[in-house]
Amino acid sequence: MLDDADRRLLRYWQAEPTLSQGELAERAGMTTGRAVRRIARMQELGIVRGVGAVIDWAALGYAVEVSLRITLDKTQGNAFDAFMAEARKVPEVIELQTFLGRVDVRLSIIARDMAHYQQIYRASILTLPHISEIEALMHVARIKTSAGLPL
């Protein structure tokens, strides 16, 4: 479906998402017209979804990030749906993932400081339905971020 020229475009674009289509074309060694057509096609196919800004929560005063790994009580028929629906309502939850493995769900939570985290944990997390176990991983540093796909 994709050829080497498409992949080349995506590689450069991934590395520098702010490049204009003209600059992208130049790096990938093709005319702007050709690049624009290829990019439009990949957007139509849903391969390229768009470019989004990434927020630095620490810069906005959210110094604490905690990853909560949660096991749900699967004897409850609607445990997943009920849990997810309630978790989505917690404003400090920035990521929600479901897994096949030892962990069922993972939530990324941000907080201003440890006291704030403690407050969110008690008031908004422990009250979520059908939790059977919670493990917390506290975020220390990002070593590699959003490197993209190995195209």
Next chain:
Amino acid sequence: MDETDRRLLKALVRDAGQSTGVLGKRLGLSQPATWRRIKRLEEAGAIRGRQLRLDAEKLGFGVTVFLGVKLALRGRVSLDDFERAVTAIPEVQTVEHVLGLYDYRLRVVARDLPDFERVLRRRIMTLPGAGEVEANVLLSEERLAGPL
């Protein structure tokens, strides 16, 4: 940061590709005012960067796995060596240093499960200092707007 900044940030997270003119119109701002606000948010560090969003599955990467990695010999292994080696693996998308049950959390993409097994055996298990590894296969993922 005021309410307009928050709405602007939210809009940029969804789509940073739109022109400042279009963006401003939606927020009731002039094009130059929108541009100035974005500039200010960038300078304040509120925007860490921009990310190209691709459909991994359509590009042939059908499997995403999160790995919790524990270092084997605490104190004797160099964190720098581990971090340098793990960062160089193309299939590893993100590396986070964490505190808790594991030392590092990795996000790994692969074409399918056999491909993932290859990455795990040849690249991850052979990392300097890698000890216990726990794998969880990603089924679904949602990014939420957060407290904006």
